[in-house]
Structures are given as C-alpha cells and as structure tokens.
Amino acid sequence: xxxxxxxxxxxxxxxxxxxxxxxxxxxxxxxxxxxxxxxxxxxxxxxxxxxxxxxxxxxxxxxxxxxxxxxxxxxxxxxxxxxxxxxxxxxxxxxxxxxxxxxxxxxxxxxxxxxxxxxxxxxxxxxxxxxxxxxxxxxxxxxxxxxxxxxxxxxxxxxxxx
Amino acid sequence: xxxxxxxxxxxxxxxxxxxxxxxxxxxxxxxxxxxxxxxxxxxxxxxxxxxxxxxxxxxxxxxxxxxxxxxxxxxxxxxxxxxxxxxxxxxxxxxxxxxxxxxxxxxxxxxxxxxxxxxxxxxxxxxxxxxxxxxxxxxxxxxxxxxxxxxxxxxxxxxxxxxxxxxxxxxxxxxxxxxxxxxxxxxxxxxxxxxxxxxxxxxxxxxxxxxxxxxxxxxxxxxxxxx
Numbered sequence: 001x002x003x004x005x006x007x008x009x010x011x012x013x014x015x016x017x018x019x020x021x022x023x024x025x026x027x028x029x030x031x032x033x034x035x036x037x038x039x040x041x042x043x044x045x046x047x048x049x050x051x052x053x054x055x056x057x058x059x060x061x062x063x064x065x066x067x068x069x070x071x072x073x074x075x076x077x078x079x080x081x082x083x084x085x086x087x088x089x090x091x092x093x094x095x096x097x098x099x100x101x102x103x104x105x106x107x108x109x110x111x112x113x114x115x116x117x118x119x120x121x122x123x124x125x126x127x128x129x130x131x132x133x134x135x136x137x138x139x140x141x142x143x144x145x146x147x148x149x150x151x152x153x154x155x156x157x158x159x160x161x162x
Numbered sequence: 163x164x165x166x167x168x169x170x171x172x173x174x175x176x177x178x179x180x181x182x183x184x185x186x187x188x189x190x191x192x193x194x195x196x197x198x199x200x201x202x203x204x205x206x207x208x209x210x211x212x213x214x215x216x217x218x219x220x221x222x223x224x225x226x227x228x229x230x231x232x233x234x235x236x237x238x239x240x241x242x243x244x245x246x247x248x249x250x251x252x253x254x255x256x257x258x259x260x261x262x263x264x265x266x267x268x269x270x271x272x273x274x275x276x277x278x279x280x281x282x283x284x285x286x287x288x289x290x291x292x293x294x295x296x297x298x299x300x301x302x303x304x305x306x307x308x309x310x311x312x313x314x315x316x317x318x319x320x321x322x323x324x325x326x327x328x329x330x331x332x333x334x335x336x337x338x339x340x341x342x343x344x345x346x347x348x349x350x351x352x353x354x355x356x357x358x359x360x361x362x363x364x365x366x367x368x369x370x371x372x373x374x375x376x377x378x379x380x381x382x383x384x385x386x387x388x389x
Binding site (some may be wrong): 006009010013014017018021022031032034035036038039040041042043044046047048057060061063064065067068069098100102105113114115123124125126136137138154157 | 165168169171172173175176177179180183184186187190191193195196198199200203257278279280281283284285286287288289292324377380383384386
C-alpha cells in the first residue's frame with residue numbers, strides 16, 4: 001500500500017502545492033501545511049475507494065485539512081506570490097501587468113474565508129461545478145450561487161485596491 | 163480585470179511554480195513519519211492523551227479502594243484506627259462505576275467516529291464529527307469531574323465528622339464553636355473543589371476547548387452557505 005501511496009502522491013503532488021499556496025503565503029507555513037496534508041492523506045489512504053478519481057479525493061483531503069489545519073487568521077495570504085522568479089515561464093505568459101494582476105488576485109483571495117478560498121481555487125483549476133460540489137460537499141446549485149458572490153467580492157476587493 | 167482572463171494564466175504560472183517545489187519519495191516518507199502540527203493532528207493527540215489520563219485516573223481510584231493500607235502502615239493505622247463509614251464505601255463504588263461507564267462510552271464513541279479518516283469525509287460531516295466528538299468528550303469530562311468532586315467533598319466531610327466524633331473533649335466544645343468549625347471546614351472544602359475544578363476547566367480549554375470553538379466557527383460558515 002505504501003508504494004501505491006507514494007506513487008499516487010508523486011504523480012499528484014501539484015494538488016497539494018496549489019492548495020498550500022492558496023491557504024498560506026509564508027514558505028514555512030506552506031511547508032507545515034504540506035506536511036500536515038501528507039499526514040492526513042496517509043492516514044485516510046485506506047478509505048480511498050476507486051469510485052471517485054484519486055485527484056478528487058486528494059483535493060478533498062487537502063482542502064479539509066487546510067480549512068481545519070491552523071488557528072483562524074494565523075495563516076493569511078497577503079503578500080505578493082507571483083514574483084518573477086521562474087525562468088521557465090514564457091515571457092508572453094509572465095508579463096509585468098499579468099504579474100501585478102495575479103498578485104492582486106492572490107491578495108484578494110487572501111481576504112476570503114476558508115471555504116470561499118477552496119471554491120475559488122477549484123474554479124481557477126478549471127474544475128466543473130459538479131467536481132467542486134463533490135470535493136467540498138456543497139450542492140451544485142449552491143456552488144453556483146457562492147461562485148457568483150465570490151467573483152463579485154474579488155472584483156470589489158481588487159477595484160478597491162484591497 | 164476579468165477573472166476568466168486570469169484563470170488560464172493562473173494555471174500556467176501555478177504549474178511552473180509547482181515544478182520548483184517537487185518533493186521525492188524519501189522526503190514524502192520522512193514527512194509522513196513526523197508529528198503533524200495542524201489542529202486535527204493536535205486534537206487526535208490530545209484526545210488520545212485525555213483517553214490515557216482518564217484510564218490512569220480510573221486505575222488510581224480503583225486501586226485506592228483496594229490498597230491494603232492497614233498492612234502497609236500497620237503501626238500508624240492501629241493507633242489511629244477510624245473505620246470507613248459504609249456510606250463512603252458505597253459512594254466510592256458508585257463513583258467508580260460512573261467514571262468507568264464514562265470511560266467505556268468515550269472509547270466506544272471515539273472508535274465509532276473514526277477520527278483518523280475525517281479529512282477524507284464530506285467537509286460538513288467531518289467537521290460535525292469532530293465537534294460532536296469534542297462535545298461528547300466535554301460532557302463526559304465534566305460529568306466525571308463533578309462526580310469526582312462531589313464524592314471527594316462527601317468523603318472529606320464524612321472523614322472530618324468521624325474525626326471530630328473520635329476526638330477527646332469534643333463534648334466540652336460549645337455548639338457555637340462546633341458550628342464555626344463546621345463552617346470553616348466546608349469553606350476550605352469548597353475552595354479546594356473550586357480550585358480543582360478551575361485547573362481542570364483551564365486544562366480542558368487549552369487542550370480541546372479553543373479548537374472546538376474554531377471548528378464550530380468553520381462549521382457555522384459552511385452551514386450558513388447552505389441556507
């Protein structure tokens with residue numbers, strides 16, 4: 001089972017990185033959360049049933065862990081995240097205006113509640129409403145309603161320069 | 163800025179950043195072996211600690227009933243032998259039974275909740291389970307504490323009364339002095355019980371209470387979203 005677990009984690013570890021980036025901005029906090037998610041994944045691995053996709057299950061564990069992981073308000077995303085540190089990103093993608101917009105978006109996401117963060121993360125990851133509902137345990141209709149509210153909230157935060 | 167416009171760029175930038183932080187199997191194995199620092203990991207450890215403390219407490223209280231003090235301290239007890247009143251013995255047995263029942267119920271509910279796998283559950287269900295576990299534990303903890311405090315208080319009062327009865331010269335004391343002495347004894351007992359209660363209450367809050375409140379906050383937020 002351990003080999004299977006390691007293989008699945010290696011393949012899908014990007015999910016944990018994405019979740020930790022949404023919930024923490026500090027490198028140390030991200031490492032702690034990364035470890036906590038791995039621990040919870042390992043503990044729950046026996047319950048994974050192939051009825052759902054591994055990535056869906058992994059998102060659920062990672063998000064549940066992040067929401068409940070740390071003291072409320074102690075891990076907020078407020079600092080710039082998308083600084084130009086990655087040479088592998090093509091110039092057409094990583095222009096300065098985009099960088100500024102992404103940083104504003106990230107800072108605005110930092111103002112959202114834990115559940116709102118999970119919904120916007122899944123939206124940005126291009127998950128369908130059906131997948132978001134399955135991962136978060138919220139009904140599809142409510143995901144739609146909530147998504148509209150989050151979009152408005154983000155737009156107003158960004159327009160108000162946060 | 164349109165959110166939809168940023169969605170694509172977010173994905174590309176995120177993926178590129180992920181490549182910089184990839185961990186290998188050895189690192190994953192090491193991380194999994196470490197102690198978690200999140201609330202659920204801490205709670206799981208604290209619940210297990212509470213579980214063992216309750217077990218140890220139960221063993222000690224039962225052991226206390228059956229320790230042969232007259233054989234361990236024969237000279238002292240033969241000189242000052244005061245028989246334990248039947249009421250105290252009965253109270254002792256009842257208290258032990260209540261604490262034992264509390265302990266068995268807690269173990270049963272703990273096993274039933276499968277706290278190890280909570281994060282794989284539906285978020286609301288998972289949070290409800292944790293809060294439910296903490297509520298159960300809180301009720302059982304305070305029940306055991308109240309029962310224990312009452313039994314100790316009753317034992318203390320009965321012990322003092324038996325001691326007074328066996329004192330030489332007690333008949334010479336005026337009723338007023340006896341009432342004052344009785345009042346002072348009750349006051350000391352009440353202060354001791356209040357202190358024990360306060361210490362245990364604070365201990366409970368720092369181990370479980372603060373996490374319970376936080377999780378209730380998150381659960382309320384989730385339930386609010388469903389309205």
